[in-house]
Amino acid sequence: MFEQLTQLVKQYGGDAVVNNAAVPNEHNEAVINETSSSIFSGLQKIASEGGVEQLAGLFNGNASIDNSNPVVKQISQQLSGSLGEKFGLSSSDASGVASSMIPQILSSLVNKAKDPNDGSFQISDIINSISGNSGQASSIMDTISKYGMQFGLDQNGDGKVDLEDAIAVTKSKGGISGLFGKLFGK
Known part of the structure; x- marks a missing residue:
């Protein structure tokens, strides 16, 4: 990046x-x-x-x-x-x-x-680059949880966005980049 x-x-x-x-x-x-x-x-x-x-x-x-x-x-x-x-x-x-x-x-x-037609930057790559392997995953998940319901990220229908939804997304088509794509309107 x-x-x-x-x-x-x-x-x-x-x-x-x-x-x-x-x-x-x-x-x-x-x-x-x-x-x-x-x-x-x-x-x-x-x-x-x-x-x-x-x-x-x-x-x-x-x-x-x-x-x-x-x-x-x-x-x-x-x-x-x-x-x-x-x-x-x-x-x-x-x-x-x-x-x-x-x-x-x-x-x-x-x-x-x-821009879906511009592959030079991907939201998921940016987030991964700036958060690294530190404890940022929990902060990102908190933000996703806070805003995730409005973006339709409750994958298992339990009324909250949490790690189980992230696991469901990573197993589904699109993976984690699909999750960030939904979150950031891509």
Whole structure:
């Protein structure tokens, strides 16, 4: 997933990085890579700190993906700090780079993940990448349980969405990616 994310950053990095006089040309590629790293680690941090609902809102389209979005804000702040620290950008220049790129990149990521005709990003791959093998499965299951009834994820008809439903989904056609596809409207 990281390579595809870096491609998205390169796609949107033209004006914000390459054509930006505040970013010295010798740092362009490093700033692009730092942006990719910040987005990926920012999503991981949000997931690990219990922000699974924020991520679910981001990926299912319930939240606007602009600079007022809490996920966008957190990742933008993280990136701004890194750009200032690592590349000597002023606070306003670093903030400008982050605030112009992060909403565009996350919006494109979400749109690609939700587009059934675009296989470059899959919701399940994104969730697996950002949650890793840590204790995130329970947080994700809690979120699925909270919102799952409205998405028709109660596979065994017991009135709740729980691990038994996840097991039923993994045994059924579509597996876990089918579960995330239903959750995120794919």
